[in-house]
Amino acid sequence: MGSCCQAMCNVQKNTNVRVSLPVVCFVWQIAMVILFGVFIRYDDESDAHWEEYKAENNITSDIENDFYFRYPSFQDVHVMIFVGFGFLMTFLKRYSFSGVGFNFLIAAFGLQWALLMQGWFHALDPNTGKITIGVESLINADFCCAGSLIAYGALLGKVSPVQTLVFTLFGVTLFAVEEYIILDLLHCRDAGGSMVIHAFGGYYGLAISWVLYRPKLKLSKRLNGSVYHSDLFAMIGTRLPPLETACKSRQATSDSPRFTGTLFLWMFWPSFNSAITDHGAGQHRTAINTYIALSSSVLTAVAISSLSQKRGKLDMVHIQNATLAGGVAMGTAAEFMIMPYGALIVGFLTGIISTFGYLFVTPFLEKYLKLQDTCGVHNLHAVPGMLGGFTGAIVAAAATESVYSKQGLIDTFDLEGKFENRSVGTQGGFQAAGTCVAIAFGLVGGALVGLILRIPIWGDPADDNCFDDEVYWEVPEEEESIPPVLEYNNHMINKHHELSESNFSVEQS
């Protein structure tokens, strides 16, 4: 029956990716090999010439290798990218393979392309024409993937694996450009990426989703509801909810993996924000501020969630998402002297705003703006990221020498070289401008990439085939395991039947 349904769907769309997916994977992977061969080399701290470098730079101990400053944070970031983001996308009843699996694919491809793109913009040695990489490059590559993974959150269930690779290719490219403009040209500070990662990634995904609007997404779910009735899967409670109820039903499925995602994001966010900040007090302070902001988000998300439901019950969607808003919103300001109470306030407000977003804004966007945002990235990334950018601008503009010390001010805002004379007020203005650049890149870039994704060659699913792992995965035949129930029932009924055919007597053991 499943295959019958699929045949029906295929009239509309061809989801066969047996040629396109392998071809894209191979072509891009081969391109990566060639480009890595031409461009990428180890940096001074990871090259075998390290002993010479140490001697030249009067480094007394191996422990001063950047590896030891950043590797633990890198591993935490890595866990956030693959487990955190991946498991946060496992809430749809029949889409957990794709949630985790395509997240994995996006990140594994994206990080290679990011090493190149970010390398060309930030680490190209003009003499040798080579990009040199170290642990900080790996962190930045992970960050760069995060932008595309956030965008995937808005598109979850509605795109093919080939499309994920396409929007990742463009997403990483756009990321590297906007990052160059914001961090280098505008000379903003944005260590945890409120602007460059979250605001950009969120609006990028939303813009793509808006262009890919599927008007029949809800309707088809209801019309084809029978598909699931006749599907054996439905029997063990895996019927797919229409998108409009997905928000409500998401906890129905695999909540514990999803909570794993939430918790690993929540716990490791201090590492995310501090991973590439200044050695010493910079990393230290960033981690503290993020830790504090996140704890505050939890309480206000709980409060608003409880307020919004009858009998004060909590909604798992809020708890699994809005509690993270404080981390997003501290991406820029966490390395500044925002003070512990400042961090608490940021977490306090964004926890509220994000929960309201899940309650009111996502339904509004879908209904009136035709914007289908599967994971609610608008509330978790786009808006908190934008707020984080402006928070950074305000905190930067309010910086004083008495709080930071003269050297501290220079270090924190990197006011050296040609930016030596920039005032903190000006810096604040540039921070705000940077936020706008990130949003603009996300919206315009996303709209263009959305148009590319509409070309009907990528094997995307039909409207009535979305949110279904079976389209792109060899899902095991559950008939093997289900039939006993049916068999038993059928058996009983048949038996009943046979026996009663003559005189209606049934016996069962």
Place this chain on the structure above:
Amino acid sequence: MGSCCQAMCNVQKNTNVRVSLPVVCFVWQIAMVILFGVFIRYDDESDAHWEEYKAENNITSDIENDFYFRYPSFQDVHVMIFVGFGFLMTFLKRYSFSGVGFNFLIAAFGLQWALLMQGWFHALDPNTGKITIGVESLINADFCCAGSLIAYGALLGKVSPVQTLVFTLFGVTLFAVEEYIILDLLHCRDAGGSMVIHAFGGYYGLAISWVLYRPKLKLSKRLNGSVYHSDLFAMIGTRLPPLETACKSRQATSDSPRFTGTLFLWMFWPSFNSAITDHGAGQHRTAINTYIALSSSVLTAVAISSLSQKRGKLDMVHIQNATLAGGVAMGTAAEFMIMPYGALIVGFLTGIISTFGYLFVTPFLEKYLKLQDTCGVHNLHAVPGMLGGFTGAIVAAAATESVYSKQGLIDTFDLEGKFENRSVGTQGGFQAAGTCVAIAFGLVGGALVGLILRIPIWGDPADDNCFDDEVYWEVPEEEESIPPVLEYNNHMINKHHELSESNFSVEQS
């Protein structure tokens, strides 16, 4: 039918927390903002004045910032608190949302209050009146929450979210006081918290649970068993077992998340015990000892579990709990020169004792002492913590200069300043006294807090409503997904029906 049942229960208890939960969250979070504003600042190693501090203190490299000594351990501790403790509480069939979710809430609130309470006792600058915080403060705040989370283990399923916040407020307060008495006044050493965390937290929870004894907890489960029969949830195997069989049935549900909890606790316990020990050999030795003790607990827990069951089968409850006892029991002594074989012996014995606890003591406590200990914290925290305290006393008293070196003895037991002349024998005595203080604080404090929690304003569930996520969470309506089975059956029956329509007719709703 579910709502009908609830209406019935509500005659007895009002579990509506729509006012109380948001109010408590907001009031306490606002109080935190104000208190943080008045009191909390960055310490020298996380402040923007770090460069000046480095110059003044002849610190040559950023790597000597305490952040790099402690941050990796901090993150491991953080994972233990949120994933380890959280997932260890997911074994009840219908209570996994609450297990992980309220664990999250307790910790997020508790750590803020802990930063203040521990700050006032340990880090208040008398000149400025400010508390300064750094990465060690974050670890200590996490530790402080652990006390309340352990207590929550004894209360799991029987308290409302408001009550969790109330006993956390008092739990953190009591923790900070007993910690001050034990570590500062008695000058004990207890880096991994056998005494201050585990013995205190365990007895605190047990005392609360004893005061909140619910005589009808079992009975009601049986009497109201029909509730679950008529509940659609029951159809997918989520019927709740009575508490007495909970111990046996716990593995029935979500075992793999629960094992995640066990494993993250087990793996990261070396970080837990070593997180705030002395830099250098102190942290190093503590991690080694804990690693060794834990491995030994696994083998003896397996042995006793197998011995206790017919055909030598293993009981998952023992494997998921008693294997951790070695880590608890090494909380005090791991930083001493207990020697690797000493660590093995401690793990060996506590693995046995803890498994026996699950086999015999928990049922005994419930039957004869009216003490309902949902997670068995008596066997995993209270007793191993107490034994750990006394182990520490013995190992301290047995310390010699030949084993530790003169400086090593001073460093390990911090015998400086006014404790310069304390002998190791005296130190051992104080360690034992400290253990008693922790237990006393747990028992007396817990009894008092239990009385507060009996005030009927906190929205706690009725006896026949315990262990049920539906009371405090918007549980998705599983009818959406279950009916197909019924529909199918109905369909079959109808079909049958139609066939036999000539003979009789059946109507169903």
Place this chain on the structure above:
Amino acid sequence: MGSCCQAMCNVQKNTNVRVSLPVVCFVWQIAMVILFGVFIRYDDESDAHWEEYKAENNITSDIENDFYFRYPSFQDVHVMIFVGFGFLMTFLKRYSFSGVGFNFLIAAFGLQWALLMQGWFHALDPNTGKITIGVESLINADFCCAGSLIAYGALLGKVSPVQTLVFTLFGVTLFAVEEYIILDLLHCRDAGGSMVIHAFGGYYGLAISWVLYRPKLKLSKRLNGSVYHSDLFAMIGTRLPPLETACKSRQATSDSPRFTGTLFLWMFWPSFNSAITDHGAGQHRTAINTYIALSSSVLTAVAISSLSQKRGKLDMVHIQNATLAGGVAMGTAAEFMIMPYGALIVGFLTGIISTFGYLFVTPFLEKYLKLQDTCGVHNLHAVPGMLGGFTGAIVAAAATESVYSKQGLIDTFDLEGKFENRSVGTQGGFQAAGTCVAIAFGLVGGALVGLILRIPIWGDPADDNCFDDEVYWEVPEEEESIPPVLEYNNHMINKHHELSESNFSVEQS
């Protein structure tokens, strides 16, 4: 009915381990206590004499303690051993308790024995007769366990817990010997253990599995299929697939825990390979190379998986396994100057080879070589490990002073002391020889250990009792939760019945 079935099985095999398992655990744990007491002490960096050691060796800061170089990597390795390997073995429908649980038991016992065995070979002080241990010893002990855990992957479902302890005892012993031969006598470099861990462990498990061949494993599954029909477990979809379809059906069960295993292995592999490499650039470069190789494996595994299935669907088995092949294959060469593009190429090829292995080689081995490899360790460990060994040989032989610098070459290949004059070409030859030694030890050792495991005293399951948690675990009685479905059905039938009682009569027990 379950017990009836078991009685039947027990005619063939006695799976009662109530004496043997506790006895083995206690005897071995007591032996460990004694041997640790006689042999194991703290090393200079974890002993209380650290301050003296610092002064003697002009160490200026505690941060130069080896703990800070290696502890974060150690914890990542620890997670791979317990969560990574453990959860990777949770794919069988009724065998997840055993997958995670016996993995835990093997590792906890194995690491103790490994500390002794590796200590005797590598860290025995000839003057004192003591082994001294530090954080590097813990990492090595974890590595040593990995060999036996890999072997367990081939045996999963077919051995008793007592047998796991037996093959771990021998596995760790063989590991320590082959490691001594390869690393010390042949003076190979193999930091991430392509040879000593993966090739050895893989072939060790395959050889044991070959000796323990169960000809009736498939047949019995079909013959006794009815067992599962009559078993209430079968009703919720836990019927066990025959081994031949296990490969296809594995994703049916607990996929999300399994993906947790995959992801933690994938993410932390850079730590695994770099954990015991040289301080500074050595660790740094190894982590980078492994990170890059793994990303490349993902794309080629996806490509081949998609190519192999109709409509280009992905097979979760490939994604959960072959994506890791790049990490295995970089175990030797990652610390060399293989260059980022070299790492990409290694990942590229092994991703393809490993996926082909799952598609064609495992079925071939089972059909023609009578080799039942439950987890496919042949494709994930044995072959990629062997290839990794030879890759290391080639990269070593191709090393030049211009790429490494003179000192870099000495450091990387440790060409000091009596190996001062060894050329890189010779080194390459020895690397290749080392790979052969690892494979030979695995095959011969595994065959011998297989014979020992065939002695009929270990309580292994009968052919028709394999892959079933119920044999060794107190599995909760699911009847408690299932009946409602039946009851409901019965109820409906009764209702039906009553209504039509006039016409016919139904009887049920």
